[in-house]
Amino acid sequence: MIRRRTALALPGLLLARPAFAVPAEGLVQGGLVRGRVAPGTRLALDGKPIRIGPGGEHAFGFGRDHAAEATLTVTPPGGRPEAQRLAIARRDWPVQRITGLPPAQVTPDPDALRRITAERERLAAARTTDSARTDFAAVFLLPAHGRISGVFGSQRILNGEPRQPHYGFDIAAPTGTPILAIAAGQVVLAADFFFFGRLTVIDHGHGVNSLYAHQSAQHVAEGERVGAGQQIGAVGATGRATGPHLHFGLSWFSTWLDAQPVLPPVTG
């Protein structure tokens, strides 16, 4: 029944298709949209111009708590702007309780807080990178083999205290397990942070970047170019971690996104 309705609906959808349609799978809280438009097309999301690559490549995303709607303005080459209302599907985020963390990592002292603030600013600056590279348009690779031990968006209760949501997803694996770049790019941050431990951030272009935290070893330095699937480090438990795992983050500029739907399934 469902299959038949889909088949009947499809020709109508094709006939009514606008000049440019956003893939539905990205229209969700935490969703990343990647696509191509005819070169010369201009896009703006909620009034913010979206960078378009030479082949029409572009990317944008919707945060964990994005409102139910967004407006995409599409201006075809030589044409007039056309506003599309995008419905952003709401998600229910799970609650994750973690206990047994050292108290100083849940409620840091003033010295640690100063360090955390400085690190937060450094990370924020790295994530403003807006390069012309189009590596984000490639099929992403799995950053590490292991098992999923934490998902994007969960509301976290650490040692019984509510803390900010989890903006990445976690792959538990033995210390030393290789960490691979999900796509080619350039290292924009390689540091040792209070919460993230040893972390690396790679710019894949147009504001899309990936973050790899809690590493036991880092194999690339800031400014270095990396290839897709290149080993950039090794799984560890540095920073705030209860055991060895990779915390993987994906973002579009300052907006954290759910990486899982755009990565291959996690396997051991």
Ligand SMILES: [Zn+2]
């Ligand atoms: Zn994590």
